[in-house]
Structures are given as C-alpha cells and as structure tokens.
Amino acid sequence: MKQVLIGHGGVTVEDVPAPGIEPGRILVQVDHSCISVGTEMSGVRAGNQPLWKRALRNPAEMRKVLDRVRSSGLSEARDVVQRKLKTLHPIGYSASGTVIGVGEGVSSFVAGDRVACAGTHWASHAEYVSVPENLAVRMPDRLDFRVASTVTLGAIALQGIRRAGPTLGETFLVIGLGMLGQLTQRMLRANGVCVIGLDVKQDRIAMAKANGLAHALDPGAPDLAATAYRLTDGHGVDGVIVTAASASDAVLSTAFQCCRKKGRVILVGDVGLDIRREDIYAKELDFLVSTSYGPGRYDRRYEEEGIDYPIGYVRWTETRNMDAYLRLIAEARIDISDLVTRVFPVDSAPAAYASLEGGENAPLAMLLDYGRKPIAAPAALGRTFANPAATVRGGAVRLGLIGAGGFATGTLLPIVAKHPKLFSLTTIVTRQGVSATNAARQFGAARASTDIEAVLGDPDTDAVMIATRHDRHGPLVLRALEAGKHVFVEKPLCLTEPELAAIEAFYAARGQSDGPLLMTGFNRRFAPTVVALRARTAARAAPMMINYRVNAGFLPPDAWVHGPEGGGRNLGEACHFYDFFTALTGAKIKAIAAVAINPSTKHHRSDDNFMAHMAFEDGSIATLTYSALGNRSVPKERIEVFCDGQVYEIEDFKSFRPSDGVGAISGSVRKGHAEGLVAFAEAILGRAPWPIPLWQQFQATRIALDVEGRIGGSA
Numbered sequence: 001m002k003q004v005l006i007g008h009g010g011v012t013v014e015d016v017p018a019p020g021i022e023p024g025r026i027l028v029q030v031d032h033s034c035i036s037v038g039t040e041m042s043g044v045r046a047g048n049q050p051l052w053k054r055a056l057r058n059p060a061e062m063r064k065v066l067d068r069v070r071s072s073g074l075s076e077a078r079d080v081v082q083r084k085l086k087t088l089h090p091i092g093y094s095a096s097g098t099v100i101g102v103g104e105g106v107s108s109f110v111a112g113d114r115v116a117c118a119g120t121h122w123a124s125h126a127e128y129v130s131v132p133e134n135l136a137v138r139m140p141d142r143l144d145f146r147v148a149s150t151v152t153l154g155a156i157a158l159q160g161i162r163r164a165g166p167t168l169g170e171t172f173l174v175i176g177l178g179m180l181g182q183l184t185q186r187m188l189r190a191n192g193v194c195v196i197g198l199d200v201k202q203d204r205i206a207m208a209k210a211n212g213l214a215h216a217l218d219p220g221a222p223d224l225a226a227t228a229y230r231l232t233d234g235h236g237v238d239g240v241i242v243t244a245a246s247a248s249d250a251v252l253s254t255a256f257q258c259c260r261k262k263g264r265v266i267l268v269g270d271v272g273l274d275i276r277r278e279d280i281y282a283k284e285l286d287f288l289v290s291t292s293y294g295p296g297r298y299d300r301r302y303e304e305e306g307i308d309y310p311i312g313y314v315r316w317t318e319t320r321n322m323d324a325y326l327r328l329i330a331e332a333r334i335d336i337s338d339l340v341t342r343v344f345p346v347d348s349a350p351a352a353y354a355s356l357e358g359g360e361n362a363p364l365a366m367l368l369d370y371g372r373k374p375i376a377a378p379a380a381l382g383r384t385f386a387n388p389a390a391t392v393r394g395g396a397v398r399l400g401l402i403g404a405g406g407f408a409t410g411t412l413l414p415i416v417a418k419h420p421k422l423f424s425l426t427t428i429v430t431r432q433g434v435s436a437t438n439a440a441r442q443f444g445a446a447r448a449s450t451d452i453e454a455v456l457g458d459p460d461t462d463a464v465m466i467a468t469r470h471d472r473h474g475p476l477v478l479r480a481l482e483a484g485k486h487v488f489v490e491k492p493l494c495l496t497e498p499e500l501a502a503i504e505a506f507y508a509a510r511g512q513s514d515g516p517l518l519m520t521g522f523n524r525r526f527a528p529t530v531v532a533l534r535a536r537t538a539a540r541a542a543p544m545m546i547n548y549r550v551n552a553g554f555l556p557p558d559a560w561v562h563g564p565e566g567g568g569r570n571l572g573e574a575c576h577f578y579d580f581f582t583a584l585t586g587a588k589i590k591a592i593a594a595v596a597i598n599p600s601t602k603h604h605r606s607d608d609n610f611m612a613h614m615a616f617e618d619g620s621i622a623t624l625t626y627s628a629l630g631n632r633s634v635p636k637e638r639i640e641v642f643c644d645g646q647v648y649e650i651e652d653f654k655s656f657r658p659s660d661g662v663g664a665i666s667g668s669v670r671k672g673h674a675e676g677l678v679a680f681a682e683a684i685l686g687r688a689p690w691p692i693p694l695w696q697q698f699q700a701t702r703i704a705l706d707v708e709g710r711i712g713g714s715a
Contacts, residue, residue, distance in 0.1 A: 001382065004125035004349040004368070005088035005434060011353045013346060014088065017433035017450045018381035019130035024306050026109050026131055027101035028117055029376055031145035032343075033125045034094040035366040036153060037179060037356055087438050092125035094118055094152030096145040097370075101378040105306070106133050112375075114139040116151035118293060118322060119303065121432070123152065125349065127370050128381060130431070133306045134296065137323040140330035146340055146367055147329055153365070154325035154336075155293040155318060157183035157243070160268035161191070162316055163290040164239045168192035173217070173228060173237045173258050175251060176244025176269055177204040179339065179364040184241050184268070186211055186334040196231060198224070198254075199244075204364070207338065225257035236260030242267050249274040256280050256287075266290055293318035300558065343367045384427070384449035387440045392460055393424040397486075397681045400455035401428045402476060403468035404439040407490065412467060413443045415674045422681035426461045427454045452476075456483040463517075463684055466490065469565040470572050474499030481506050481516055486684050488677070490521040492575045493701045495567040500701055512694050519680045519690070520697045522579035526672030526679065529656040532663050534584060537643050543619030545642040546584065548577050551630040557605060569608040569626070570711065571704050577624050578614075578707075579692070579700035584641070587618035589699055596711035597629075604628065610711045614703065 001018040004011060021027050099113040109115065117123035119135040139148045157180050166172055170193050174185050177199035185195045189212040197208045198217040205216045215231050217224050229236055240255040242265065249272035255265045256279035264286040280287065295309060296302035296318040302309065309317050316324070328334050342363040344352040349368055356362050392398055399416065401408060416423045425445035429452055430436040436448035447454065455461055456479060463486035466476050474494025480487045481503070494500050507515050524530055537544060552569060555561055566572050582589075596610035605628070612624045639650040647659040653672075656665040679691035 001127040002346055003434060004091055006091045007088040011350045013349050015385060016437045017383045017385050017448055018128045020383060020450050021101040021103050021378055022130055023104040024106060024132055025103045026099050026106060026136055027378055028097040028115060028129050028131055029100050030095050030097040030127055030129055030370050032096050032149040033092050033368045034149040037364060040091055086442060088434060090121055090124040090434050093120045093123050094149060095123040095129060096148040098375055100376055108133055116148040116322060116326060118152040125368055132304050134303055134319050137319060140326055143326060143330045147336060148326060149367055150340060150365060151322050151325060153179055154183055155321040156180060158187060158321045158325050159294040160184060160241050160266050160290040161187055163288050164241055164264060164266045166191055166193045166239060170238040171232050173198060173240045175240060175242045175255055177208050180243040180268060182208060182339060182364060184243055185213055190333045224254055228258035236263060239263055240265045242271060243269045245270045248272050253279050256285055259283060259285055264288060294321040339365045340367055343369050346370050383451040384447055384454045386447050387445060390444040390446045392426050392446050396422055396424040397684050398426050398460055398462045399423050399465055400426045400461040401465045402452060402455060403466060404428050404430045404435050408467035409439055411673055415677050417443045419678060426458060429455050456480060462486060470495055470567050471565045478502050478506060484516060486517040488519050488680050492571055493520045493697055495571055497705055504698060507694060517683055517690060519692055522576055522692060522700060523672040523676045524576055524580050525583040526675035527653045528670050529650045529653050529665050532656045532665055533648050533650060536648060536658060536663060540644050542644055546581060546622040547640040548624045549638045550626045551634050551636050552626055552628050553632050554628045570708050574624060574626055575700050575704040578703040581622040582696045582699050585616045585618055585620045587616035587620060589614060589703060590617050591615040592703060592706050594707045594710040607711050612707045
C-alpha cells in the first residue's frame, strides 16, 4: 500500500506492507486523510534540520547518545545515530474511510461501516490503517468522507471548549485563527457565545468574520486589553481559548490581561509558558490546559485496550468528542466547507507539504485523496514486500524476525548484520508495515511483512527470532516450533504455566535431539565476565553462595512492562538472573522462597521490589535482591560469589574481580548478546551444541513463575 512517510530528507510516499486484522482493531480502507498543518509541518521542519540543531532542541536524546558512547563506544553510537537518520516515520492522525475487517473483541463496528479515525501511528496518511476501537466513530449517513477526515482537529477544538465551559451569552476571545481557531470560533458561536478573534494574518480574520466572528483585535495595537474591555462593557472577556503556536510568553500574558475577574484561560495551542504572577493574581484567574482530543488521550488502556470510561462519570471522552463533532457538521450546526478546499492525490503528498512552507496564502487545512477504488478484501492486501537491495544467502542461518521494536533494532539486528557468514535475514515482520520496511532496508532483510505466516510458512527460513512484547512470546514460540523452525526468543520464554507446559510437551513428544533448537535470550551467561567466573568455579570442591543485586530503577505503574503485555518485572526480567544461577551451579532447583515489600503508597509496586532465595541440589544457595527503590546513578547489577575460599565480583558486566586477582577483567559493558547469538547460529549450523540446555531454560522460567506466585504478581 502507499503511505506518506517523513524522514531526514523530507516527505516521501512509499510502498509498504498493509496491516492485517488484529484483536481490538478495525481495518479501514482510507478515503481521505487530513493534514494537520501546524503539528505536521513542525515535524517536517524538524526532520530537515541539521543534526546539531536537532540535538540542541532535544537534549534528552543527546544524553542517550552520550550514554551509548560511554557504554558501547563511539563506533556503535555512530551506527545508532546513522540508523535513526535513515528511519522513515509515519505521519498523520486524522482520516476517514470504510471498515473492511474487524478484529476479535470489536463490538462497535462491522465491515462496510463508514468511519472517521484518529490517533498518531493509527490514523496515518496511508491507504489502509488498523485502528483501535476507541479511536474510531461511525460517520453520519449524510456526511462525506472529505469533511469527516478532519475529525481529530474537530475533537481537539471541541475539547478546548469543554474545558472552558462557556455559557449562553458569554464573550470569549480566541487567540490564533488557524484551523483549530476557526473550528473553535464556529463551535463557540453555535453554543451561543459572542466571539472576539486575534491573529496576525488578515485573511484568517476575514474568514472568521465571514463565519460570525463579532470583533477582531488588532495585534499591532498598543493596548489589546483596553480594546477587549471596551468591547465587553468594561468587564473583560469571560474566557480566552489560545489556539496559537508561538514561542513567545506574551501570548498568555495578553490572554490574561483581556480577561474579566474570575475569568478563565484555556491553552490548546503551543505557546511560551512563563507566566507572570501579576497577570493572574489580582483577578484570580483560572488557567487550564486542554489535552488533545479529550479524556482517554494518552491512556493506553483506553486507546489500545478498548477500556471505556462510563458515561455517567466521564461524559465526554475523546471518542464521544469525535462523534459529537461529526454530528455538529451533519446537522449543519457548523459549516467547514471553506476550510477543506485544498485536496491532493496521495501520490502528490510531497507537493502538498511543500505548498505549506511559509507564504501568506498557505491553506489552513489540506486533504489527501486516496482515489475511488473498489472496497478491498483484507486477504487480497499486499502484506509482504520484497527488498530489491537484499537477497537470501546460502551457507548461513536463514533468519526471520517477528517484532522490530527498539531492542531488536538497537541490539539484536546490529549483531546479526555484523555476522553475514552466520546469518542471512529473510523476512522481518511487524504490526506496522513502516517498521518492517525500515528494518529490512537498514539491516538487509530480503522482505518486509505484516503477516507472521510470511516467516512461519516460508520454506526458505530456517530460524525465527521473536522480539515482540512478552505476552506473545509463548504462543509464537510454540507456533514456530510446530512449523519446524529453530527459535531464538528474547526473554522471557513465556508468561504462564500452561504456555510453558505446552512447550515442554512439544519436546517431550519428540525429544530434544529430534526437535528444532530453542534458545531463550538469557544473554548474561554468555557475557565475558560470567564466562570467566564460570571457568574459575567449574572445578569447585564445595557449594557456592551467590548474591545478585539489581538496582532496576523506577518504572511508573502504567508502564507496559507492568501490564498484561509485559507480565511484570519478575517474569519479564528477573528470569535472566534465575538463568544465571542455573548456569553457574549447573544444578536442579531444590527449594524457593521469596518475599516482597508491602509499600505504603501505590507509587511503588511490591512485585518489582522483592528478594528471592533458592537452594540447588548441589548445595549452593542464591539470593536475588531486585529493587526499583534505588537511584540510577548506582550501577544496575552487582554479583558476589563466595566459593572455595575466594570471593568473585562482577559489576555491570564491565569488570570481573576475583579476590586473588587471577583472571581479572575490566572494560566496557558486555552483557553477552553478541556471544549468545553467535552460539545460536553455530549450533544450528552443526558446529556446536545447544547454547542453553533445554532443561535450564525451562528451570529459569519455572523459577520465575514460582516467585511470581509468592510475591503477589500477575501470574
């Protein structure tokens, strides 16, 4: 399908794999999408800036690069930056079209429904989009697709008005008469409000006056507040809605000065926020921020999981705002026909964006038209695209990847790319075709796809790398094994006991030697510091005592790791450390105990602040202290091993310090990712045994499940 993308070189239209039908989503054939002039053009301009300017504008990203230099070296950090510069990103967040497929669990839509959709990364400028149920609404019968494609902008303007709470007969000032300002002015007027406008562009003022603007303030006047007072019988306006975009703090100052006592100012746009006390204190003004489309925005459970807010408690969610906006237009309460006059075919998207660069005649809104074509059948969509710059090589492990998120593209794929004699990438599969296309181009995969069967059903793929979110690991591992593929799955192996039992049953029916190779991404056992430790303790005469301290760092309670997709930090990360204990002792587990804190507030969770104690059949004992209560300035992982009169210390996989000094290691962080993947390939090629014995992978997973039950986690 065609999709509009933005990169370091500007806007482009690319062919990318179309999305599939997913649970909780609807698949929409797009008719029109709306370019958000202000928001999208700021992204285009930022993408065209030199790297040093972008770094100055985003110091947090610069700090990440510097951290990468310190931890991995200049060369690797440079590669990361270069990949980011080559990455293309989806753009757009407002569209309309026809539902052609409905995922499991969706109850609000059926195929054939005409819908309007919202959401960054969801309602993109693309021929087909997969949208969560709560980010789409049915279109009224008499509404056309062109007008409905502005639904997101309309919902943003409407939410600003709801935050202001205007009443019949009040007077409001709207600062900034761009697209959002024009919509705001018209909806306020439909609500019985007298509207005053302020904008530096006379054509925008003229447009607003043609649609009922009562008065316009002259931005060049020496005292705007005095004019506002004269127009309101000396009281000042009841409220101000700021829809302007400006770095100046003067915009808010003007808004406050124009208000009456006890007035309110609502910020919808993006302006300077240095507020002067004297502007607001004497009048006891209210200053409110309107967050995008309305309640539900930036709430992953609402937007992605489809959990609605009860209407009795939250009358206007972002979905209900979208619906209300469309009904206002359908019932002719507001007219926006003069705002949607510029329409470009999707192939001309670069020209459309170019026309927005400066100039007094730049339109307030612009639409992309995807052409009148028959409604497609989901099965007929092109979900796999070949990368002409790459081919599958023989003599290496032909590897397919499912999931190309940050860890896969930042850690795993760079390692694969550095070993062309060991790996040849066949197909990269992601939910969004853009991600698969980016990864395929950057790392030399032969194909990009949104269809898992493009990997599992491919006879030219020997092995599958699974790097999705954690809840998909177990089911995908089993499907891949049943398809006869060797599997590398990033930890954890799975999240539930039934999933683990199913994988165990697969091998029990075949035997390890007859089944495909399975390797969980327990990379720490392959770290050079751990390899040195294992060499020193391999011939030990007595059991070991092992202390493993993890200063994990705080994650907010709503982070995905804590939810159903992540399974919590014990199942999702601590399994690493249970594998370390298993690898070091080489022994079966004998007993497990665990205790978690009982936090006095909900800011901290008990299931990511715990201690787990275990005894092994060889007599060794191990303790894991895992905490999110600490400070990130302290190294994350520290290991102490007491054995045969020696003490061995590993700190953050940078150093190995034996108490006798023999074989000490010091250097940069090496956690064993590269060594583990090389071992995986060598085993498949028949040059080495299984990198991690199957029973040890199962044991580490079962320890995690046992601990989860003891500390009150999700399992």
